[in-house]
Amino acid sequence: xxxxxxxxxxxxxxxxxxxxxxxxxxxxxxxxxxxxxxxxxxxxxxxxxxxxxxxxxxxxxxxxxxxxxxxxxxxxxxxxxxxxxxxxxxxxxxxxxxxxxxxxxxxxxxxxxxxxxxxxxxxxxxxxxxxxxxxxxxxxxxxxxxxxxxxxxxxxxxxxxxxxxxxxxxxxxxxxxxxxxxxxxxxxxxxxxxxxxxx
Numbered sequence: 001x002x003x004x005x006x007x008x009x010x011x012x013x014x015x016x017x018x019x020x021x022x023x024x025x026x027x028x029x030x031x032x033x034x035x036x037x038x039x040x041x042x043x044x045x046x047x048x049x050x051x052x053x054x055x056x057x058x059x060x061x062x063x064x065x066x067x068x069x070x071x072x073x074x075x076x077x078x079x080x081x082x083x084x085x086x087x088x089x090x091x092x093x094x095x096x097x098x099x100x101x102x103x104x105x106x107x108x109x110x111x112x113x114x115x116x117x118x119x120x121x122x123x124x125x126x127x128x129x130x131x132x133x134x135x136x137x138x139x140x141x142x143x144x145x146x147x148x149x150x151x152x153x154x155x156x157x158x159x160x161x162x163x164x165x166x167x168x169x170x171x172x173x174x175x176x177x178x179x180x181x182x183x184x185x186x187x188x189x190x191x192x193x194x195x196x197x198x199x
Contacts, residue, residue, distance in 0.1 A: 069112035
């Protein structure tokens with residue numbers, strides 16, 4: 001299975017959809033098409049990774065407040081759900097959200113926490129850190145969006161909705177295989193393609 005699709009490869013494939021010349025690097029490039037392509041690729045990647053996937057999730061991630069009781073959130077954490085596993089005297093909050101770069105306790109209406117706790121999190125990974133199936137799905141979605149943005153013509157898409165659904169199905173199947181190695185079998189139905197997967 002190929003794993004060599006890099007961000008540079010993805011940008012060049014996006015450029016190819018509008019007939020633009022490829023580039024050999026991304027750093028320092030001021031070409032407007034490249035800048036727009038990178039912006040769209042990052043936007044679509046964030047949209048996809050915000051969903052619940054096994055590849056970008058971690059369970060029981062520890063959070064510890066600083067001396068003022070504030071918990072600063074790393075930039076790459078995009079979702080947090082407290083686990084309250086009762087392994088410490090302080091069981092932790094039950095309703096926490098990310099506000100700015102800090103955690104906020106909605107149940108107690110405060111940014112201040114009295115002790116450490118754990119939470120299940122989702123991480124925003126760089127494109128090059130993603131599994132191949134996720135890269136492929138993100139790339140096809142990004143190509144479709146980039147083609148429309150660049151041409152202004154929604155009927156001109158070179159990648160079809162069917163291509164996107166097929167790539168999503170591949171991603172779901174790969175993510176399910178990964179999840180099976182950790183959690184046993186669960187059943188879920190993907191709302192976009194109405195296919196039931198064994199997880």
